[in-house]
Amino acid sequence: MNHQDISNTVTSAVGVNGFISIVVTLICIALAWWALQTLKLDLVIRNPKSPQGRLLHVLLAVVLGRFVADFLIDYLIWSQMIRYIF
Template sequence: MAVAGMINILLSLVCIGLSFWALQAFRFDLFVANPKGARAKLLQIFLSIFIGHGVASFFTDYFGWTQLLRQFF
């Protein structure tokens, strides 16, 4: 149980980091007034957390579903 918790935490952090890295390519200057400002960076961090958590939840759920499929056989 503790190992699964550590894996979920690490997976979440990796997905958040990857989404932050991927959002670096996004052109925020088209949507925000000051793309280099603190509010734009905070928006980017919040979007990274939102996207990263969603991706990590998907992979965690998918892994759980595959474990449940073992009960068929």
């Protein structure tokens, strides 16, 4: 295997990992948005239907989705590393 083949392999692997990370993150944000629909924001916010209330809802979905996605991506990476133990 020459230098160019190795470079292409690494570049391809990085691209696939990036794509998987984007897809997992977007799915987790969508799931967080869906899950937050049941949250009664009117108990915390004066007017949850206002633009500020909607923005808070979106920001909560992004933050929660990002945390879940980070966990899932880390778990995927860690599970791939286990094979190097044995």
